[in-house]
Amino acid sequence: MKTSDFYYDLPKELIAQTPVEPRDSSRLLLLDRKSGEISHKHFRDVIDSLNEGDLLVCNDSRVLPARIYGTKAETGARVEFLLLKQISGNKWETLCKPGKKAREGAEFSFGDGILKGKVLEVKDDGNRVVDFDCDENFFATLDKIGQMPLPPYITEELKDKERYQTVYSHELGSAAAPTAGLHFTTELMDKIKAKGVNIAYVTLHVGLGTFRPVKVDDVTKHKMHSEHYEIPKETAELINKTKKNGGRVIAVGTTSCRTLESVATQYGEIKACDGFTDIFIYPGYKFKVLDGLITNFHLPESTLIMLVSAFAGYDKIMNAYKVAVQEKYRFFSFGDAMFIY
Structure with missing residues (x-):
């Protein structure tokens, strides 16, 4: 077929x-x-x-409320991170937009600093491996600052x-x-x-x-x-x-x-x-x-x-x-x- x-x-x-x-x-x-x-x-x-x-x-x-927005430590640039897969602990494979602002070694702050992240690796397919750090449980933090990863055909905000x-x-x-x-x-x-x-x-x-x-x-x-x-x-x-x-x-x-x-x-x-x-x-x-x-x-x-x-x-x-x-x-x-x- x-x-x-x-x-x-x-x-x-x-x-x-x-x-x-x-x-x-x-x-x-x-x-x-x-x-x-x-x-x-x-x-x-x-x-x-x-x-x-x-x-x-x-x-x-x-x-998972897997869409989070980070601010780049060096420049203040805003980058969208989409969590795709937990590798281990707080280390995740993510999709980043724009990717050029999330090169290896780049550090980001999320939710007024309650979550931080560092890009460890840029994979062949363009996905990033990011190591996150926070004071409390990662998923509890994510629940506070994350947004639902709605499909691209939904353009209205979910209340x-x-x-x-x-x-x-x-x-x-x-x-x-x-x-x-x-x-x-x-x-x-x-x-x-x-x-x-x-x-x-x-x-x-x-x-x-x-x-x-x-x-x-x-x-x-x-x-x-x-x-x-x-x-x-x-x-x-x-x-x-x-x-x-x-x-x-x-x-x-x-x-x-x-x-x-x-x-x-x-x-x-x-x-x-x-x-x-x-x-x-x-x-x-x-x-x-x-x-x-x-x-x-x-x-x-x-x-x-x-x-x-x-x-x-x-x-x-x-x-x-x-x-x-x-x-x-x-x-x-x-x-x-x-x-x-």
Whole structure:
């Protein structure tokens, strides 16, 4: 398949710039992957499509407020740092803009001096290795001065940082939110549990590679980025029990999906484990775990629209996206949701 096969025309005004309130008032497109039938609801109605004995698998990763602005000690120049990966302790791989002001040895001050940083190395790809120093816990300091690393297509300022976190986020480490989970409220999750639907958690720390465009014509030639995941023992047991009892395993988001399918592909079963995944799911892939998927609407020609096409069928997904545009659904991170079952 060609990357261009996954293109669709999206009017700019349908790219959601702000989250809706309350979270579960977003719209929900229901797609039956067998018949291709489409119906329209609100996200709070997702409970009506869940059955007793089903299992929702959510990604509990929490987004780092990873965008910080530093002042260069020598010149006072302002430089933006985006934390990409923790190397060890307070040493991080970062993306800097403008890079020419962050050469090796350069020192910076952040947040009126509560955080300091020194560029140790400029890597071949242009990323910087920075050693940070602060008096208190690094992550507590980051929470005070950092901003959410919103995707480039969101241009409006986010007033409340928690709106780019799921209500069940727990494990700090993502550079972007697992956005399918943003629609859940604590109250909705309580109602879902009361119906006899189980909820389990995996952790996959979302990297900025999730926004990286596919630049090759032949889909199979694309090299997928790598992300760290963990499946706890309790979750593995719940998944296996659900399957055994004939319930459905429904992933909340493509990150949860990729975690489950990675482990099943590697080990032939779901078990408690952790590691790194660079699994690339596109049409032709045979799913080993998933029975349903709750997901947002993804960018044209992205690996994520390829994944949902693999799950629901290419023609059905491209038609669903066409309908969503016609019905003026809101797209991408702060947009509406789809439940493929």
